[in-house]
Amino acid sequence: MSIRKLDHLGKTIVFGQGSTHEVFNKIAEMKPHKIGLLIDRQVAKAYPNVLEEMLLRNGLDMLYYIDPGDVSKTLDLVVDIWEDLVKNGFTRKSLLISLGGGVVNDIGGFVASTFMRGLPLIVIPTTLLSQADASIGGKNGINFHGKNMIGTFYIPDLVVIDPVYIKSLSMEEVTNGIVEIIKHGLLGSETLLKFLRENRENIVNKEIDVIEKAILQSIKIKLSIISRDFREAGHRRILNLGHTIGHAIEELSHHTIPHGKAVAYGIRIAMRLGERLFGFKYTAKIEELFFDYGLPQDFPFKLDDLLDVMKQDKKNWYGKLVFAVPKEIGDIEMVSLEEEETRILLGDILENVSVNNV
Ligand SMILES: NC(=O)c1ccc[n+]([C@@H]2O[C@H](COP(=O)([O-])OP(=O)(O)OC[C@H]3O[C@@H](n4cnc5c(N)ncnc54)[C@H](O)[C@@H]3O)[C@@H](O)[C@H]2O)c1
Incomplete structure (x- = not known):
């Protein structure tokens, strides 16, 4: 290129x-x-x-x-x-x-x-x-x-x-980057997700010509979002998909869990919120992509600890916790939840996944 x-x-x-x-x-x-x-x-x-x-x-x-x-x-x-x-x-x-x-x-x-x-x-x-x-x-x-x-x-x-x-880059850092590219795929383009699926081997082998194409698609999706809302007054907030929980995990781990990996956990929870609130149907397919790129399956935290940190997040709005939640690929809704609602929903989600506390 x-x-x-x-x-x-x-x-x-x-x-x-x-x-x-x-x-x-x-x-x-x-x-x-x-x-x-x-x-x-x-x-x-x-x-x-x-x-x-x-x-x-x-x-x-x-x-x-x-x-x-x-x-x-x-x-x-x-x-x-x-x-x-x-x-x-x-x-x-x-x-x-x-x-x-x-x-x-x-x-x-x-x-x-x-x-x-x-x-x-x-x-x-x-x-x-x-x-x-x-x-x-x-x-x-x-x-x-x-x-x-x-x-x-x-x-x-x-x-x-x-x-x-x-x-x-180490393989771990490639994986961290892939998480944000998957996020952009989820926000904007099934084509990008398909590209990541079909080119996994070339990407983990760090074939630059292939990685370059993934980066370019990812950038274009992000540019199309930020050009509508530079200062994050509205639409740009969808880029925070997976970040309310991701940032809390980074902090709980004292930054031993890197940003990309933490956001992957956040996206997986956000997709489950999407299933419950809007009938989002792609959790298993996207999780498979995460796991194919070497991301772990266990969730490394306790709900109470997570809530304590999330309450301080700057993305919160008038005392409510705010999540970017997928309805469909390319259709993300910002959802504000009271602390108690969040506790019930996340408690239910975490009961059905494997938790391995840090
Ligand atoms: N401003 C934004 O819009 C935005 C968006 C997403 C993430 N972030 C922030 O980005 C940070 C994470 O970025 P990151 O994942 O790049 O982490 P990083 O900057 O810590 O880099 C990760 C590791 O890779 C090493 N490294 C960097 N380039 C290398 C190379 N070419 N070869 C070998 N090693 C190399 C670094 O030394 C480091 O150990 C977080 O602080 C996160 O909050 C910001």
Whole structure:
């Protein structure tokens, strides 16, 4: 597939194998006064050539390594980066680049949008999850008394999606990404679900030409949703499918269960809510897809613990718990439930699945 450009709410996504080089063209066009790079420590190790080229071609006025994992998404870390930006004389004419998975890009988006009320930003996602989902739509967040409690909406000047980075991902990280792609399939396209089903072997073997097609379909579905509702006033909330429960599981596990895997549990519960409330018929078929990609069957939590965390979720609305619930593939309804209703419904659902507490 050749390199292509997609509209990202007025800004640009460049997509395709080898597109990392577009960064240099963009820098030449932007002529930033200074350049800072936030980089995932593991990515820096896996791609010394990319880092070296950035250093050689542009010189970097700030280089900041971020440790992998959601535990890095803290206000303390953000303050530390702000300090470095000040120390190195960054201004609104400077450029921030973030290179890494969803964690680094969430931090980068938040830092860029808040420092001096907005720095130019280039995002280079390197995990399947961040390429197929997190880097699209301009949402960012850090954890503060709860998952992604503080954040902004900020579309980067450029998002560069280069699927070659997927080659070095662990199988677990490929699976985490597949979860969000399955979610997009459920939100928008049976075709995408069929593609994931039929190409499982090529995808787990990390055949980039095949993965690239899945990422592109996933991005297009997300773009069509966010273009209708950038600030999540309504329609965009369907992207939270599986996230009310997923975020609670991430927190209960102290982030030892990664985002993708946690969201898979959330989607499985949401589908069961869909069965009970709207006669949703595809739970078994979609669960089979999750299991084919290596996701576990047991649910790792207790209902009471889950409810305690979910009550603090920012997606709640006037004291009710809010869930994105599928009625059909491509037809998702936002459902608000009282705590007691949630307890009864989820209690009933969990009675019929295998629970293995963390
Ligand atoms: N802003 C959004 O719209 C949005 C959407 C979905 C998820 N998220 C956020 O994204 C985060 C999860 O993102 P993630 O799954 O990318 O996690 P991550 O950024 O923690 O990356 C996962 C692991 O992969 C490693 N890694 C990254 N790129 C690699 C590569 N090319 N080769 C080898 N290893 C590599 C990292 O070091 C890390 O260990 C969560 O914090 C979640 O809340 C944000």
